[in-house]
Amino acid sequence: MGLSTAAYSPAGSPTPLGTATARRRSVHQFLRPRRPLLATVRCSVDGAAAVATETPASRKDCFGVFCNIYDLKAEDTTKSWKKLVNIAVSGAAGMISNHLLFKLASGEVFGQDQPIALKLLGSERSFQALEGVAMELEDSLYPLLREVSIGIDPYEVFQDVDWALLIGAKPRGPGMERAALLDINGQIFADQGKALNAVASRNVKVLVVGNPCNTNALICLKNAPNIPAKNFHALTRLDENRAKCQLALKAGVFYDKVSNVTIWGNHSTTQVPDFLNAKIDGRLVKDVIKDTKWLEEEFTMTVQKRGGVLIQKWGRSSAASTAVSIVDAIRSLVTPTPEGDWFSSGVYTTGNPYGIAEDIVFSMPCRSKGDGDYELVSDVLMDDFLWERIKKSEAELLAEKKCVAHLTGEGNAFCDLPEDTMLPGEM
Amino acid sequence: MGLSTAAYSPAGSPTPLGTATARRRSVHQFLRPRRPLLATVRCSVDGAAAVATETPASRKDCFGVFCNIYDLKAEDTTKSWKKLVNIAVSGAAGMISNHLLFKLASGEVFGQDQPIALKLLGSERSFQALEGVAMELEDSLYPLLREVSIGIDPYEVFQDVDWALLIGAKPRGPGMERAALLDINGQIFADQGKALNAVASRNVKVLVVGNPCNTNALICLKNAPNIPAKNFHALTRLDENRAKCQLALKAGVFYDKVSNVTIWGNHSTTQVPDFLNAKIDGRLVKDVIKDTKWLEEEFTMTVQKRGGVLIQKWGRSSAASTAVSIVDAIRSLVTPTPEGDWFSSGVYTTGNPYGIAEDIVFSMPCRSKGDGDYELVSDVLMDDFLWERIKKSEAELLAEKKCVAHLTGEGNAFCDLPEDTMLPGEM
Numbered sequence: 001m002g003l004s005t006a007a008y009s010p011a012g013s014p015t016p017l018g019t020a021t022a023r024r025r026s027v028h029q030f031l032r033p034r035r036p037l038l039a040t041v042r043c044s045v046d047g048a049a050a051v052a053t054e055t056p057a058s059r060k061d062c063f064g065v066f067c068n069i070y071d072l073k074a075e076d077t078t079k080s081w082k083k084l085v086n087i088a089v090s091g092a093a094g095m096i097s098n099h100l101l102f103k104l105a106s107g108e109v110f111g112q113d114q115p116i117a118l119k120l121l122g123s124e125r126s127f128q129a130l131e132g133v134a135m136e137l138e139d140s141l142y143p144l145l146r147e148v149s150i151g152i153d154p155y156e157v158f159q160d161v162d163w164a165l166l167i168g169a170k171p172r173g174p175g176m177e178r179a180a181l182l183d184i185n186g187q188i189f190a191d192q193g194k195a196l197n198a199v200a201s202r203n204v205k206v207l208v209v210g211n212p213c214n215t216n217a218l219i220c221l222k223n224a225p226n227i228p229a230k231n232f233h234a235l236t237r238l239d240e241n242r243a244k245c246q247l248a249l250k251a252g253v254f255y256d257k258v259s260n261v262t263i264w265g266n267h268s269t270t271q272v273p274d275f276l277n278a279k280i281d282g283r284l285v286k287d288v289i290k291d292t293k294w295l296e297e298e299f300t301m302t303v304q305k306r307g308g309v310l311i312q313k314w315g316r317s318s319a320a321s322t323a324v325s326i327v328d329a330i331r332s333l334v335t336p337t338p339e340g341d342w343f344s345s346g347v348y349t350t351g352n353p354y355g356i357a358e359d360i361v362f363s364m365p366c367r368s369k370g371d372g373d374y375e376l377v378s379d380v381l382m383d384d385f386l387w388e389r390i391k392k393s394e395a396e397l398l399a400e401k402k403c404v405a406h407l408t409g410e411g412n413a414f415c416d417l418p419e420d421t422m423l424p425g426e427m
Numbered sequence: 428m429g430l431s432t433a434a435y436s437p438a439g440s441p442t443p444l445g446t447a448t449a450r451r452r453s454v455h456q457f458l459r460p461r462r463p464l465l466a467t468v469r470c471s472v473d474g475a476a477a478v479a480t481e482t483p484a485s486r487k488d489c490f491g492v493f494c495n496i497y498d499l500k501a502e503d504t505t506k507s508w509k510k511l512v513n514i515a516v517s518g519a520a521g522m523i524s525n526h527l528l529f530k531l532a533s534g535e536v537f538g539q540d541q542p543i544a545l546k547l548l549g550s551e552r553s554f555q556a557l558e559g560v561a562m563e564l565e566d567s568l569y570p571l572l573r574e575v576s577i578g579i580d581p582y583e584v585f586q587d588v589d590w591a592l593l594i595g596a597k598p599r600g601p602g603m604e605r606a607a608l609l610d611i612n613g614q615i616f617a618d619q620g621k622a623l624n625a626v627a628s629r630n631v632k633v634l635v636v637g638n639p640c641n642t643n644a645l646i647c648l649k650n651a652p653n654i655p656a657k658n659f660h661a662l663t664r665l666d667e668n669r670a671k672c673q674l675a676l677k678a679g680v681f682y683d684k685v686s687n688v689t690i691w692g693n694h695s696t697t698q699v700p701d702f703l704n705a706k707i708d709g710r711l712v713k714d715v716i717k718d719t720k721w722l723e724e725e726f727t728m729t730v731q732k733r734g735g736v737l738i739q740k741w742g743r744s745s746a747a748s749t750a751v752s753i754v755d756a757i758r759s760l761v762t763p764t765p766e767g768d769w770f771s772s773g774v775y776t777t778g779n780p781y782g783i784a785e786d787i788v789f790s791m792p793c794r795s796k797g798d799g800d801y802e803l804v805s806d807v808l809m810d811d812f813l814w815e816r817i818k819k820s821e822a823e824l825l826a827e828k829k830c831v832a833h834l835t836g837e838g839n840a841f842c843d844l845p846e847d848t849m850l851p852g853e854m
Contacts, residue, residue: 064672064676065672065675065676065681065682068675068676068679068680068681069679069680069681070680070681093741098747099526099529099747102526102747102750102751103533106530106535108533108535128739128740128741129740129741129742131740131741132737132740132741132742132743133741135733135736135737135740135741136737136741136745136747136748137748138672138676138682139665139668139669139672139733139745139748139751139752140668140747140748140751140752141668141671141672141682141683141755142751143683146681238566241566241567241568242566244568245491245492245565245566245568248492248495249491249492249495249565252495252496253495253496253497254492254495254496254497254573255492255565255568256568256570306562306566309562310559310562310563312555313555313556313558313559313562314520314555314556314558314559314560314562314563315556315559316559318563318566320525320526320529320563320567321563321564321566321567323529324529324566324567324569325566325567328568
């Protein structure tokens with residue numbers, strides 16, 4: 001065949017390379033958690049799970065091929081890489097995460113010189129699915145993805161994390177009131193806030209996606225008093241992206257021409273997509289789109305109904321574009337905001353320059369130097385129409401806050417939410 | 428509030444920006460298809476679908492915001508971009524595509540200076556889901572994604588495409604024989620081959636993912652005589668990636684240390700993951716992994732069973748890692764192969780240097796200069812153990828070819844496939 005051929009000679013008795021345990025790397029030194037240990041920590045592949053030996057002071061925690069030792073400093077291609085970033089993702093076995101995790105691993109979020117560790121938080125019920133996700137991450141051979149661990153205890157999974165992307169939340173059951181959902185999910189975010197407070201990096205950035213995300217973020221930050229409140233975000237970026245797309249469509253331009261779009265308020269039907277400050281090709285939207293009726297009535301409705309229309313068409317909720325908007329939200333914090341533009345994020349209102357009630361989480365316009373932090377934009381236009389709608393969303397968030405007083409340490413809850421303001425297409 | 432405030436004054440009567448039709452861009456000049464027109468072509472958003480007016484010589488074809496005019500040459504940031512690449516994806520409403528389309532749009536496949544047009548092929552049944560996917564692509568605001576169109580007629584969707592990623596295929600029904608699956612899916616790929624032959628770019632690259640992918644690719648290329656047979660690929664990259672991961676795991680190294688892994692043969696249980704030529708840290712695998720029994724027996728089994736284990740764990744098939752492997756397969760053709768390494772692809776055997784039967788599609792080791800083309804690697808090791816297994820996979824593909832003779836223009840089909848060689852976890 002004209003090929004070089006190595007004689008085939010079977011080796012003698014197999015020589016194992018050493019036990020799996022010896023090769024396994026101690027990724028994390030776990031403090032004893034503050035509450036009973038729930039997590040099953042495994043280093044497994046293809047069903048051949050091996051429960052890592054636990055010692056009083058430390059434990060090994062990794063998945064499959066990610067248990068292997070590596071030394072970034074020893075390689076020409078990797079020695080200039082940044083220090084490893086630890087990213088926790090809750091709801092890691094769900095569909096949004098199934099898109100997001102691979103985006104994180106590919107380098108498109110944090111850059112091609114930023115190695116990452118993914119710490120997947122799931123539930124007892126979803127543990128096998130978490131293993132499946134970890135297997136698919138193994139099979140994807142992403143060079144930047146250096147560590148993957150899975151667990152069901154936030155006190156373990158959040159250990160030393162630099163980012164916590166809190167996607168997991170209970171879906172609303174049939175007939176469940178929004179108040180009940182606030183309570184159920186609020187409890188989850190209270191627990192996760194406590195865990196972050198106990199074990200995460202002191203400068204962890206927290207992005208809450210699980211709904212109702214603004215109030216969940218508030219609960220989370222209230223339970224994490226040792227982490228700056230400024231570090232907590234509720235995701236309204238998908239709403240911003242949808243608003244930009246609809247403005248582009250109406251103006252007959254490509255979406256890259258739309259800037260300065262703010263989503264104000266709650267991630268609910270009281271949210272306020274702001275067309276007063278938005279720009280198209282650098283001009284105020286009102287100078288480009290003369291159809292004021294559309295701007296005042298249809299625009300907001302269209303943005304809000306988008307998720308519901310998508311479910312009708314596609315039969316599933318918008319996991320892919322939600323994951324894209326999470327990527328956008330993170331990138332907006334780790335890359336400098338383009339000159340003159342801004343982005344929306346649900347952030348803590350205390351100290352805000354707009355006169356919005358303090359001590360809630362409210363989506364507002366932000367700018368970042370790319371250091372993970374942000375500042376609120378002060379030079380925004382305001383008119384009565386915009387302000388009245390902002391006040392309505394503020395009133396809703398203040399009412400939601402009263403519903404969860406038992407979870408924020410502010411006394412007894414009193415819940416009076418007249419309307420169902422869940423966005424169509426969201427649980 | 429200390430904010431600049433623009434007085435709120437409602438505009439007079441709304442001034443529409445011109446009709447949607449006037450703003451709509453003629454993306455493609457469609458030749459009349461060679462067969463009855465099946466496609467519904469729409470420019471729609473949020474359910475407000477507007478069927479584009481058809482004229483005898485041309486028609487408009489686009490989705491939502493992607494109908495808007497843009498001029499890449501007019502912008503500082505985009506004028507250095509490459510010429511638009513047209514990419515068709517079949518099975519576009521399915522889960523693999525749901526991952527892949529967003530990867531294509533993000534620029535991670537073709538690069539950050541390569542604008543792309545996505546042409547989504549679905550079925551009548553999946554048309555609404557296609558609209559949902561297009562809506563999520565709109566909402567993702569990817570700057571490189573300049574055009575999206577959806578359709579159900581390959582003669583329209585494949586018009587001028589530079590890449591055709593053929594993911595869609597019928598799943599195997601309960602009790603269906605592999606021969607029946609070969610026939611049903613073969614028919615789809617015969618039709619798509621004819622359509623590519625009629626309307627695609629003369630240098631279109633075709634990647635077949637739908638199973639049985641090797642024989643589907645053969646059928647496709649036989650029905651596209653005006654397109655070089657060398658341009659057709661069957662996806663075996665997920666198998667390669669899985670093999671690399673398992674070798675890394677066994678050797679106790681990170682997966683970036685594993686190179687020169689070939690998957691030989693059919694994407695079925697007769698496939699041959701090649702550990703003879705594979706290297707770990709530049710050394711032959713056999714010099715690193717001394718457990719020959721594992722290499723000869725368990726390694727191949729583990730690679731092949733991976734998809735089945737994943738379904739057990741995760742409850743779904745491996746859409747995410749399949750999409751990653753499609754990205755890898757394309758990138759291996761559009762970026763130069765690293766010195767000394769290679770990648771696997773199911774390609775046309777005629778002229779191969781190994782002595783494998785001609786005129787089938789067989790996975791073999793390839794190298795590329797990054798121009799979209801490839802050459803087979805000639806300096807590979809061969810031994811009896813490897814060769815015998817290659818011959819078994821070759822025999823299977825020759826038998827599959829006989830089953831589809833009626834679809835390749837080679838007379839009457841005669842089908843005698845003794846074993847079920849579908850990979851676990853694949854339909």
